[in-house]
Structure formats: C-alpha cells, structure tokens
Amino acid sequence: MTDRKATFLKQFKNLSFAKKGINLPLPNNIPIQKDKEMDTFKKIFLVVIFINLALIGAVVLLRKNLPPEVPLLYGMPEGETQLVKTIFLTLPAFLTIFFSIINFLISIFVKEKFARQILIYSLIFLSFFSLVSIAKIIFLVGNI
Numbered sequence: 001m002t003d004r005k006a007t008f009l010k011q012f013k014n015l016s017f018a019k020k021g022i023n024l025p026l027p028n029n030i031p032i033q034k035d036k037e038m039d040t041f042k043k044i045f046l047v048v049i050f051i052n053l054a055l056i057g058a059v060v061l062l063r064k065n066l067p068p069e070v071p072l073l074y075g076m077p078e079g080e081t082q083l084v085k086t087i088f089l090t091l092p093a094f095l096t097i098f099f100s101i102i103n104f105l106i107s108i109f110v111k112e113k114f115a116r117q118i119l120i121y122s123l124i125f126l127s128f129f130s131l132v133s134i135a136k137i138i139f140l141v142g143n144i
Contacts, residue, residue, distance in 0.1 A: 037113060041120055045104050048127045052093040052100075055134055059089045065143045072137065089137060092130040099126060 069083040072091070076082050084091075103119045110116055138144065 037116055038107070041104070041107050041116060044120055044123060045100060048100050048123050049097060051127055051131060052096045055093040055131060056090045059087075059093070059134065059138070062138060062142060062144065063087065066138065067141055070137055070141050089134055092134055096126050096130040099123075 063086050066086045066089075068086060070086055070089060071082045072084045072088060073082045100123055103123055107116050107119050110119070
C-alpha cells in the first residue's frame, strides 16, 4: 500500500460516517492533489460574474444620462430597427452571466485540460466583448 493511500485511509476512518459503520466504496486511484486548473477557473468565473454585475449596475445608475432608446442591435438594418429601450443595455451582461454559468457547469464534468482552457478563454472573451460593446454605446450616446 502506498503512503498516499495509507494517509487517505487514516483520514477516512476519522470521518463521521466511517465511525458509524457506513462503508463507501473507495476508488483505486485516489486523487490527493487539488485541481489547480479548476481553482483558476473558479477565480476567473467569479471575476467575470463580478464584472458583469458591475456593468449591469452601471447601466442602471447611468440610465438617467442616456436617451430613452439606444442602438444595440447593430446586425439589423440602419434606423429604428437598431434601437432598443435603455434598460436592454443590460442584456449582453445578463447573457454573459448565463453563458458563464453554463461554462462553469460544463467544466465540472470535463477533465481534459484543453477543453477547460477553451471554456476559460471563451468566458474571458465574452466578458470583454460585452464590456466593450456596452461601454462604447454608453459613451457614444450618453451625456457623460
């Protein structure tokens, strides 16, 4: 028996359910080290959520300095079809939060390093583009 496994078994016997006689099947390959990559992903996830919540708060606070309708839908033909009510400037931030949660849930089940990196970088880029697009619109049409 390896030292890692022996240490784990000692710690396992001290747990409350082990003292009560509840037996849980132990895997053969027990991971002892923390997943540093997952810790990094959690930190980035929290930063992305914080940035987007701050962005939503900024839009709500600056709503009085913005016109009643702002151009957000740049994919539509020029004119009134691009305009939305000011409160809809929070939509990119809400969508970024939604996709961040989905990426985080997917990353829990994905064990491949490359796939996790793709999820992390997609979070960063999505948050960055959301921030830039909302900031450009606010500075373009706002009284700031």
